[in-house]
Amino acid sequence: MKIAKASLISPDRNGAYGTVAIALSFFVFAYSARFGQVSILVYYGLWLPLVFVDYRRVIGSYNSRLWILGFALFACLSVFWSAAPATTARAGIQYLSHVVCALIAMRLVSIRTLVRGAVAGTGILLVYSLLFGVYHLDPLDGTYSFVGAFASKNQLGFYASLGIYFAFVAPMALGERGLWFVASCMVGLLSAYCLVASQSATSVLTTAVIIGIWLGMRMVGFLSPRHRKGLFLASIVCGSMIAVAAVYGGGIDFVLGLFGKDSTLTGRTYLWQQGVEAAMASPLVGVGYQAYWVQGFSEPERLWEEFYIATRSGFHFHNTFIEAMVETGAIGLALLSAVLLATVLGHTKRLLTEDHDTQSSVLFGIAVLLLMRSFVEIDIMNPYHVGSFLLYFAAGKLTLPQGRTKRPAEDVPVRSAPRMAPRMRYR
Template sequence: MRIAKAHFLDPRSNGPYGVGALALSIVVFAYSTIFGPIAVLAFYGVWMLLVAVDYRRALGNPWNYVWIFVFCIFCGLSVFWSLAPSVSARGAVQYASHILCAIIAARVCADRTLTIGVLVGVLIVLLYSFAFGGYHYDAIDGTYSFVGAFASKNQLGFYASLGVFFAGICIFALPFGLVAKGFAAATGLLSAYALVASQSATSIIGVALTVGVLVLLRAILALRPSTRRAGFIAALLLGVGFAVVAVNAGAIDTVLGLFGKDATLTGRTYLWSEGLAAFRGAPLLGTGYQAYWVQGFAEAERLWAEFYIGSRNGFHFHNTYIEALVELGAIGLVLLVATLLTIVVGHLLRVLNRDHDRSSYILLGLMVLMVIRSFAEVDSLYPYSVGSFLVYFAGGRLALKETARSAKTAAPRVDVGPAGASLEAARMR
């Protein structure tokens, strides 16, 4: 029996394949250190297979995605000044291929496929963690927390927060049936339990603020398109004003107290100061992509010892922007921030200027979650990370060009119903 290419590449008909590919990718990102290189090869296989089926439809016009790769190209160029050139070269190649897979996914996966695929992947990740994981003693703050099959409670919390986020999207933002909504509700409840069990303040605060932003944005979308921007600016100013008042009233200490944290954020402020000190040693270009946390390098070994990292790997400065400053200097930070801002602002403008753009609404919410986390974690800077995959998925979706105006006339709403995504299919061409 022959299977038409469209069943793999058309968002209207490739749901089962897309869900499987996304779920496998989520599991690989979570446990590649457990399952080894074969898992990473499986990740490449499910997305690169689509290039072999029809490279034109899988990749589209490469010039549409140049802006997405600018930061990655700079990571590759850092080989020429890196303190560990081989590490930087390998990391940059992995990062570029990882981004390419995310763009392919953005081209071929509808919103419904993304939502169910992530939920299935998160469910598998959490079930594995509950079955084979355990608790970890944090020598810094002297507490025990459930880390599952991860080495860090923050990673478990991140996957749990994605489960809560996409469960909400499935139930409230997309037209799924009762079976799918029931599955989403069950996965969301399990994710919420894992979120609480992990005691990850970053993940809990991040998903709570993201839900608040999406609810506020939904209220703004009830306005006429001509007044939405004014409504958004008013809400933004009100939010900033409320945040300033809350900070002056001691809200930060109160929130930290709820999670058993102190003003040092469990050693993060010290780690940030060490990162800024390292940045001053190479302020323009940095030490090179992934060239700071290298075994045998004195400063990395010192910080590993101070934070009881016996494995001497997998550590970072717990701040995306400080990590970028250390590894890639001021130039790298500017490129990274420009990429993130382009994705956030691009989807925000689509939401404010269009009616019923569910895709940008979902991806904007996802980017809000990633930006909130970026101040305390490093989710989007490295390959084989669910954070970087989803960030560049959002970037790839933004880069997709709309076709003729007739496509808008024929489908003024972004249809992500059971028949598929008409506008997404038009963008494929």
């Protein structure tokens, strides 16, 4: 049986394959630690073999995407000064190949297919967590939280946040009806339940804020481009004033108190302080990508013991910028921050200057969500993580020309020339 190329690599015609590929990728990101190397091979098998179908269409030109690859390449180069070269080499290659897969998906998957795949994938992985999930005791605050099939309630909360967001934008931004509307509603309710059960203050707050910001940008889009910019700037000023008032007026402590937290964020402020001190040991290039949290090193061993991490793994500084500074120094921090900020600002600009840009509307919400979480999590720094996949997917879309993607030339039907009637000779 011969499979048409368009059913695999044409964004207009590969909806079925793209939806399945995105859904399976989400499942692998969620549970690769549980299912091991086989699941990672499945993830690679979904995207890398498409290069052999049509390498020009799948890969494209990377001249305009070098800024996207900057951090991943620098992470690989850090092996030359890494405190744990073998760990850095393996993790750097994994991260770079993960970014390449995200950029391949970006070229081949439309925004509607991404949302449908995310809704399906999130629904499946949350059902799996409900079926095989457990409760864990947090030794720092003495509370039990539902972590699902994950190792942390924050991971479950993040996927629940994504489930709510994608279930929300499916009908609101893409106008999904029928079966996908019903599926979005069901996944949204399931995600809301998991979000509450996880008791993750970070995920609850960021989910509520991102839905509010998305609705605000939606309302701004009804204005003319000139008025959009003015209202957007006014919103930033008002939001900054509210944030400052919340910090100095005790609003933050009140909100955290609702989740049983205090102003130290259950020890995170102390962890940030330790991270800043560790970053000063090598401020320019860091200790090497993923070369800090290595068993046998005195400082991580001390922190694991202080925070009751018996497994001595899967821990970090709970701040993307501090983690990047420790591992890759100021250079790596600048490269990673450039990708994150350029993605947020790029899609914001498109929303403020273009009318009815559905793609940027959806990706804007994802980028802002990742930006907010970057202050308390490291969603975009690890390979095989849904956060880094979505970041590079959204960043890559900025490098494509706006408008509908054209089909490859070989998929465009060729019309035969009309047959000319025989010329009559008149005498």
